[in-house]
Amino acid sequence: MPTDPSTHSSPSLRVDIDQRLGNFHLQVSLALPGQGVTGIFGTSGSGKTSLMRVIAGLETPDRGHVQLGERTLLDTRQRLVVPAHKRRIGVVFQEARLFPHYRVRGNLTYGMPDHAASRFDEIVALLGIAHLLERLPGTLSGGESRRVAIGRALLSDPRLLLMDEPLTGLDGARKQELLHFIARLARQVDIPIIYVSHDPDEIATIADHLVLMRSGRMEASAPLSHLLQRFDLTQALAGFDAASILEGHVISHDAHYQLTRVALGDGLELLLPGTQTTLGSTLRLRIHARDIAIALAPATGTSYRNQLPAHIEAIEMPAETPHTVELRLRLGAHRLRARLTRLAFDQLGLAEGQRITALIRSVAFTSLQ
Amino acid sequence: MTLSPTEWEAIRLSLLIGLAAVAWILPPGIAVAWWLARFEFRGKALVDGLIHLPLVLPPVVVGYLLLVALGRQGMVGAWLYRVFGVSLPFTWQGAAVASGVMAFPLLVRALRLSLEAVDPKLEAAARTLGASRWRVFATITLPLAVPGLVTGTMLAFARALSEFGATITFASNIPGETRTLPLALYTLIQTPGRESAAARLCVLSIVIALLSLIASEWLARRTRQRLQERDAY
CATH class of the missing domain: 3.40.50.300 (P-loop containing nucleotide triphosphate hydrolases)
Structure with missing residues (x-):
């Protein structure tokens, strides 16, 4: 952040x-x-x-x-x-x-x-x-x-x-x-x-x-x-599509798979599509709430290359979209918005303060700068 | 055709008085045109009307009013004579004052239109770059209004050259001092047996008028072209 x-x-x-x-x-x-x-x-x-x-x-x-x-x-x-x-x-x-x-x-x-x-x-x-x-x-x-x-x-x-x-x-x-x-x-x-x-x-x-x-x-x-x-402010910021902004430092490029690894601090790392950036430079990333999935424990056998430990900081049930739930996740010093169906939320039995794993596909990131 | 000394004298006086008239009305003309173009104030219509008065009044009336104001007994004239020892009536300077007053509205009209066409947004941009109002005017507003300045100056000069009524009323018809081309022509027409001399002056007037028209067209086209080159894309 x-x-x-x-x-x-x-x-x-x-x-x-x-x-x-x-x-x-x-x-x-x-x-x-x-x-x-x-x-x-x-x-x-x-x-x-x-x-x-x-x-x-x-x-x-x-x-x-x-x-x-x-x-x-x-x-x-x-x-x-x-x-x-x-x-x-x-x-x-x-x-x-x-x-x-x-x-x-x-x-x-x-x-x-x-x-x-x-x-x-x-x-x-x-x-x-x-x-x-x-x-x-x-x-x-x-x-x-x-x-x-x-x-x-x-x-x-x-x-x-x-x-x-x-x-x-x-x-x-x-x-x-x-x-x-x-x-x-x-x-x-x-x-x-x-x-x-x-x-x-x-x-x-x-x-x-x-x-x-x-x-x-x-x-x-x-x-x-x-x-x-x-x-x-979800309404006023509707144009931002409930996206979160993260900033991190570029730590390595994978030439073979064309991926870039970014450090968020606190030992958290992200893998995203390769960027033309110099090592050590700051990268600003945008991630939409709908692109974040939640698992109760680190998952194996998935295509998600980013699995980050987080806890649920806040929960919002928007009145205008009764089928969704908005979560605010805390990862180290960063915050991320996640949007789930209410069905998934109830079946997983999520609650404020709970420790979970945030799953993010690498391709879901947009690098902004 | 060779010109006689009196004819040269008339041409010289006409040009001198025309140039002097334009020279003295330019600074107040620019100031007034800018004031009218950029500011809204109470009584603007009245000021506008007063400036245009010489266009619609008989020139004799303007000459008479100048005599009342600037004559040696006049309010301003008496002061001028007392403080500076200057007396305007019956001098070529007086003739320049009279023709300048007559030409003033033409200058202000053309210049004001041009100044109004200058985008105030450019002036605001210049101010944010640290330019004082005066610098904005000198470097942005006036240069962009040059086509109007050229047109207005040429119109005013032509008007001053041909001025008759106000000049003869205020500055009289003195050979070698205030007898410009129109006044010389008038004098010849009044003199029996000078018809051919009058005809010569008449032709001369036409030639000078044509030359200044052509020059003004050329100048206007040139400045317009230069500005268009700048805007062109």
Whole structure:
């Protein structure tokens, strides 16, 4: 399970907003970790973009307080509003919003302070846009434009990077490529990122911390892997298909069977389809609740290559699907959701606290990063 | 056909006054066009109406109002004379003021349309990159509105060249000082026996007007092309 950033660094962004826009009421109180990627998830109209605009300083709420680290950016009670251009918050918008009359190089350096000039080559290389520098934005493809927009925001040397649905309008393959790129980037740059999206796959791939927005309010805010375990949020997180997120380290590759072995800590290991990863690197995995089977004891003669000792931490009987039971399993420091039929649950006689063996087929894992 | 010294004088004065008129109205014209394009405020329709007034008023009325305001007895004029020793009526600078006022609405109209077409989202993006409002305007808004700036400037210049009513009312018709082409032509028409000279000036006016039209078309097409190259894909 990913480490919880809020446990070893003080919350770095604090936001309190109360704003009415016609019928819409945005009322949010948040404290976000000062590192890693925070996903803001919600349907369109849930207030994600408004929240982002307030943080960036593009909109001033009726009442509100925004603090980044030690610096107060907004305090309506003291009539303090730091203008957008002095906040040092980089924004990557839905559309790339490149300046059409500047070449790519001009766009990249537009907000670059002198002390960041030394990072130009590094960031250009990181984004793979060196061959585009002399082009005009009108001649770039959608994916290229987004990468330039990300580079432009990074080179403005921001204290915080906001990304508002930066993959909107890209096709599947381009989207995956850029998504993985952003995930890698998040590990390489030392800037907290807020990633706004309504796409569960994007959030599952990229977020460490998750904020759930619903009709202008914050419904939950917690590390992603914890939030996905909460039975009470099953409805709101329907798009995540009751999946669990695990993170582990790659310890070996089996060239013959094309499998990769991942350590989860506490002596727990997983075997999954081979990945192109370097040994020791962190791998984020997603596993759906329906892909986990339960045995009362370690089983022999099955095709399940992953048999992990676990105990049942919680049991939920969803009213809307009377034939299923949801379990929350504890494996070492990790938690996993499992979904069984009520028949199997009753016949096995499962109860909270019981020790069991979790069976997971290797092919059920999706590696996200 | 060779031009007489008086004809050269008229051409020189026309160009001088036209250029001076455009030069002084550009800064306030850009500011007002931006203000009207980007801000909503009470009384916007009234401000808009006042700016357009010279387009619909008889030019003589504008000239008369300028005389009332800027004449040596006028409210502003008296102050100008007392503090700077400047007197505008009956000078070429006065003629530039009069033709500038007449050309002002044309500049503001064209520029405002162009500024309104600039995507505010680009301006917001520039602000998040650390650019102050002023830098955003100078590096994003105005450069993207250059087609409107070119059109507006050319229209204003053409208007200033052909200005007659407000100029003769405010700056009079003084040879070598305020007698531009239209005023020289008017003088010749008033003088019996100068019909052929009048005809020459008439032809000259047509030639200059045509040349500036062609130049403006060429310039407008060039800037449009350059911007399209940038947008093209």
